[in-house]
Amino acid sequence: MGGIKLNKEKSGQKLQETRLAYGLTQNRLAVATGITRQYLSDIETGKVKPSNDLQQLLWETLGRFNPDAPLEMLFDYVRIRFPTTNVQKVVEEILRLKLSYFLNEDYGFYSYSEHYHLGDIFVLCSNDLEKGILVELKGRGCRQFESYLLAQERSWYEFFMDCLIAGGVMKRIDLAINDKTGILNIPELTEKCRQEECVSVFRSFKSYRSGELVRKDEKECMGNTLYIGSLQSEVYFCVYEKDYEQYKKNNIPIEDADVKNRFEIRLKNERAYYAVVDLLTYGKPERTAFKIINRYLRFVDKDDSKPRSDWKISEEWAWFIGHNREQLKLTTKPEPYSFQRTLGWLSHQVAPTLKMAIKLDELNQTQVIKEILDHAKLTERHMQILKQLSAKEQDVITKK
Secondary structure, three states: OOOOOOOOOOOHHHHHHHHHHOOOOHHHHHHHHOOOHHHHHHHHOOOOOOOHHHHHHHHHHHHOOOOOOOEEEEEEEEEEEEOOOOHHHHHHHHOOEOHHHOEEEOOOOOOOOEEEEEOOEEEEEOOOOOOOEEEEEOHHHHHHHHHHHHHHOOOHHHHHHHHHHOOOEEEEEEEEEEEOOOOOOHHHHHHHHHOOOEEEOOOOEEEEEEEEEEEEOOEEEEEEEEEEOOOOOOEEEEEEOHHHHHHHHHOOOHHHOOOOEEEEEEEEHHHHHHHHHHHHHHOOHHHHHHHHHHHHEEEEOOOOOOOHHHOOEOHHHHHHOOOOOOOOOEOOOOOOOOOHHHHHHHHHHHHHHHHHHHHHHHHHOOOHHHHHHHHOOOOHHHHHHHHHHHOOHHHHEOOO
């Protein structure tokens, strides 16, 4: 059973303190755990010592009532095409950012001829009206754009409405649900797919182990990823252990990761459009996301005494899709554009070699490195990047 790892030092008193901090009654926690209120009371007062399995279950269940939200939902990928060749109009009237802060590159992606970018916000251009202007925000791009939305006093909903009014065509939208406490057990879900305990209109399931090799309980293991549905279809799901991804990308220890697992709903073309329309119509991301999930997928517990259609939804999956938990709201995590990634690259890749070269200068009584730096010239591209990095959000946004 996936969930919060139990610290053996946690006592009944700590359990009680945490429960009270979450504003949870004894009765509600007892019912959610499947024990009596009196038994829970005896555990908290130290009259009885629960088994390790029950302790684990109590802390897992309690974690689901964490007011800091064990689940959160956010946009993690946005790609929209606009039927125009006027890049300034798209940037300044729809993104509401000043084009003068963008860096222009004479090459593009997806067969576009050139692109502009401000950090991780990409705008691809073409003189072909049929291709139009393509705005692409990947994960970091979404977080960066949220910092500008905040400065504009605008929401994702208002942005998407502006896009639709301008004739924007939704090409891809990813809704990500972050699991911070380990509710989703990826290996267990993968096994359920293999055991036909996954009821789905999809016929394609692919799982693999990814990420950097790490040491865990003295065994080498890797992060797990499960794809549900074909990657070529207009809707499919990707579920993966994000704590391993963060270890690989940012060297964050597995146990220190803020997010344990992630469930991504990846939507293309019409499916992306209908999801945005549903969000704008009802303003309820919980409704939009789980309407899609429930349409395509559910995990059940095998029961040979009953026909497969009557198998009960597994407990953890039932909680994930909304049984006995608060509704999810759309979360934003604004992250201003920064030099951090470049500094990380300098620190890990360049600094050791530079330090060695400086040391060599000292040993040889030369000034090679100083001369290299003295003769280095900043190009227009470097100056534009400096302009981007030194600007505040209010400098970059346009007024409307």
